[in-house]
Amino acid sequence: MSGTGLRSPRHFIVEHRCDLVERISLVEPLVDILRQEDVLNQGEYETIRAGETRAEQARRLLDAVIHKGRKAMDVLQEALWQQDPYLMKELHR
Template sequence: MPPKNSRQCLDRVLGSLAGEDFDRFVNELVHRQQEPRVLLNRVEGKKHWQVTEVMVATFTASGAVDVAVELLEEISLTSNAEELAALAKACGYKAKPGPGAAAADAPAAAAAPRSEKHFVDRHRRSLIQDLKLVEPILDVLLDHDVINKEMYDEVREEKPASSKMRKLFEYLHGTGDAGKDVFLAALKEQQPYLYKKLLNQSD
């Protein structure tokens, strides 16, 4: 069965790597210097599907494909990089433009500037008011090292849910877009109806 989305494409290609090639990929991933970075303890000894989930949570699905293609090329697995790009393209993925494309698109970007605020920041008020089940999202944030156990416990102690969210936003502010991306991925999975409601508000 062909993959249906970027995450499944990435999972298929990583699963096809031989043991040594997969180890080289993981090693390159944890030594990648650009932010956000993946810590060794999140992927060491993990299966390919677990590494896929970590990458999607860290970079988003399309961003994870960008990173994987880059890393595969760096360790000379060009055919695997090309396979991933082709599979993902069939699922609607668009490759990250290179520096030349960015320069060519500069006039258009100036004419239609993008919002500088992250999706989570734009919908802060609605999230505080409407997100009632905070604990499942806290679990994801803790698992992905966005918050630590002390932060986790402090948020849980707050009452009611709106106060939990205000406290959580204090911590998310210090994580940058990487932490907010993990929060957003958890929101999509745990509270899909609320996510769709916020998405409609953005239109």
């Protein structure tokens, strides 16, 4: 579809990446869910958890999921609704 000017809308995760890096309070439960759903492999799981700060872990998580595409981002978005509905409501405003 190159050159047609048609683009799918940016995914919520991409659109709010910076806010999510700053505001995700608990990364580990999200990483556990994504590992259980086979979105992340063991190496990615360990790399994310090895981040020294919460923000670094969140950044690694978001980058890995965005790189995998829309379906992976959908799983993360659902996990965010489960783990932090208040944050998700705020970002959907």
